[in-house]
Amino acid sequence: MIGPLSAPILQVTNLRKHFGDHVVLASVSLAVPRGSIISVLGRSGTGKSVFLKCLAGLLKPDAGEVRFELGAIEGFGGGCSYLFQGNALFDSMTALENVALPLEQTTRLRRREIVQATRDALKSLGLDKFGDYFPAQLSGGMQKRLALARALVTRPELVLFDEPTAGLDPPARHAVFEMIVRYRQKFDFTALVVTHDISEALAASDRVALLEEGRLHFEGTPAEFAASDDCIVRSFGDSIVTLPTDLDE
């Protein structure tokens, strides 16, 4: 487990965002320790995706500060990657072309190196036999893995996951979180996940936060979350499952 005092890779202070009269984020502050998996929980429509998009710079916050402590691995784009809720894969490109795209466009790697890095990324996620397939020819879970391969191919330090289990059935949801844990260990990135899948998030995360009415109502370890007697927290803590223990090995 990663403690709250580990050096933060991302520090968010008093983030605010409103659309018209509707205040989505009233004041959100959060520190994401390097190497951790943090899940931001909340009901649908509480502004989890808006929060993530403000962090990524896809939406401009009204106030507050977002500070990244990122470096880049030489030759690769590095930095921060984003896994979109709908995967955002280019449907007219093959799996190989989708994963190669960020390397082609943002690095000075040679063609041969790009192909090798792309094949390695696909192989790591069990998609090496599907390089010539188009996204529409892959299952939902495989598309999610393909999107993760594209997000990881630039060797980012921080990956932002926007509802990675949206639209998936319970076994597939479990598999996605298992994938995040497994590949976090393999690729050594920090993960910030926004989700409303309480049970999977508690089992896979080092820390969890609960977004409610535009503020982080709770932040702590999964154990603290499960033991909390706060009525709002408890309303989320009904279904806790455990992931296989071999994931930590």
Added chain:
Amino acid sequence: MMRLLQAVGQNTLATVAGLGDFATFASRAIVATPDTRYLGRRWVRAVHEQGVRCVPVVTIVGLFTGLVLGLQGYYVLTRFGSTGALGTFVSLTLTRELAPVLGALMIIGQAGSAIAAEIGIHRNSEQIDALTMMGIDPLGYLVTPRLLAAVIVFPILTVAFTLVGLAGGYLSASVLLGLDAGVYWSAVYAAIQYTDFRECLLKALVFGVIAVVICCHSGFTTHRRTGVSGSRAVSVSTTRGVVLASIATLAADYLITSFLV
């Protein structure tokens, strides 16, 4: 009265803001050119999308335009005993006006709508946000190759339209109505000056840049459509792109003609 003034003021501000946004969009697409990697490959695809795919529609419309010009011109000029000027009439009408304008409208109808729809779908499915998150400039990746393709495709297709149109005029005047072919072609040869050709290419170039930027901008701003979302927003963006590009083409035609004539 105050409400009217308020409405006029709001619309004026919105129009000025829209023009500013459009100008910024076009400038950023041009500025992104040197930083766009593998531009050649995407440029070739854009040339195929705007050029090769539009050849049939442009040549067919060019042929029928020439046929109609030959037919109408012949009957009008017969009244004045001036059928010998038919080649001049057809060639100057095509070169100065109809080839650049109708050619551009045909390309807007075929390629412009496809561009607006494709970029609109990119926007809807968060692919443009994904490009931003990958550190790729979406304008450089999606707009710049299409803009550079328009610079070459519109003039070439306009020349093709003109040549096919002249052949159409010959078919209708000489083959169908019996005007001497030598009279027709010699009048064509004598009528077209370098300045006409330059005006024709200049118009095609300007129409191409305006049309492609408008269609790209329309697709790119699909998420800003008020009152609609999803596939309906793509549909609205596509229609808006085609209509605005067509109007802008005709307006630019008037301006260029008034300055050059």
